[in-house]
Amino acid sequence: MKTAVMGAGAVGCYYGGMLARAGHAVTLIGRAEHVTVMQRDGLRLEAQSFDQRIPLAASSDASACAGAALVLVCVKSTDTESAGRLLAPHLAPGALILSLQNGVDNAERLQAVLRRPVLPAVVYVATEMAGAGHVRHNGRGELVIGPSADSAALAAMFGAAGVPVQVSDNVRGALWSKLILNCAYNALSAITQQPYGTLVQGVGVGAVMRDVVDECLAVAAADGVQLPADPWPAVLRIAETMPAQLSSTAQDLARGRPSEINHLNGHIVARGAALGIPTPANRVLHTLVRLVEGRAAR
Structure with missing residues (x-):
């Protein structure tokens, strides 16, 4: 699945990297300092069981999400509305949007800006940016997502990439x-x-x-x-x-x-x-x- 990650910090790089490692076409949208390195060398994903460079696309422009079937929004809660405004003109009509953010109201805030459904997710992962284009995984990594017509397929896709996903009615x-x-x-x-x-x-x-x-x-x-x-x-x-x-x-x-x-x-x-x-x-x-x-x- 073609996937874009808006906010390629530690969380976005980890989940985007795991999907890319599993063979999905992934574009990370983030800060120029990381994008420059990732465009040249790929993303270094230092996990607990492997350490490798993963080839993927990277950009500092939200327009890079064009054509993506899945968009993971991983920006800080303080940037939710501004990220939504940047994404809105470029989203494919049928794109799935998943909020992987701290806080309890980001999906609703993002949905209000985009005027389209946003699926909330709870993220349990310990990660950090250890350098430009280098994410270090320190523990866990599971997701809890809300119910939707696409949730089972998303859970299967992430699961095949080594990311456990639970679909919760609560x-x-x-x-x-x-x-x-x-x-x-x-x-x-x-x-x-x-x-x-x-x-x-x-x-x-x-x-x-x-x-x-x-x-x-x-x-x-x-x-x-x-x-x-x-x-x-x-x-x-x-x-x-x-x-x-x-x-x-x-x-x-x-x-x-x-x-x-x-x-x-x-x-x-x-x-x-x-x-x-x-x-x-x-x-x-x-x-x-x-x-x-x-x-x-x-």
């Missing part, structure tokens, strides 16, 4: 479960610049994470979200399954880039305020990350 609950994981880890990892395995060993960190999760659960309940399971055991497992992973928020701050914190802990703070649920732990983490971002900007 994708909203799955998105919120991932949001809770991000709220527990991302800001703390970003502020301390520590990977998950080291972070959780800090004095008092477990109690702070428990406070953050409890606030998220209260907001989710008030918002009518049906979580598929208690997320706390999954929170504990993250440090075990991804001990060397820095959060995407930590990677953003280390590079002096804006983070997605408004769509993570900030989302909990905003929904809590709207629903009358106190969220002091999430508010502190949101505020601290914004302060660090402001210092980097100055």
Whole structure:
């Protein structure tokens, strides 16, 4: 299947690379520094079981998605609307659009811009850009996608490429479960610049994470979200399954880039305020990350 990836950062390069490795025609759309290298040398995909350069197409222009049957949108939550506006003129009429983003409302926001269906996906993968045109895979890699007429075929295609996919009737609950994981880890990892395995060993960190999760659960309940399971055991497992992973928020701050914190802990703070649920732990983490971002900007 001809596939375009809008936002070829760590997540986009990993999933695009896995599809290209399985023989699909893939075009990665990303930053010029990565595109230049990938056009010359291909994408270096350093996975846990292999390390190879994968030939594929790369561009820094959204028009490169023209003719794609599948478009994976992997941009930061802060760029959802702008990416949608760039993509809209070039999308094939029957193209499937899949949102592989953090946060819980990106598919809806993208759909509003494109005025066509967007399938939400929950991403569980630990990746980082280790250099220009070089993505490193540190763990996991599965997807959860919403139900549609095309979901079974997508699950089979990704599965054949080595990417496990679950189709869920409760994708909203799955998105919120991932949001809770991000709220527990991302800001703390970003502020301390520590990977998950080291972070959780800090004095008092477990109690702070428990406070953050409890606030998220209260907001989710008030918002009518049906979580598929208690997320706390999954929170504990993250440090075990991804001990060397820095959060995407930590990677953003280390590079002096804006983070997605408004769509993570900030989302909990905003929904809590709207629903009358106190969220002091999430508010502190949101505020601290914004302060660090402001210092980097100055």
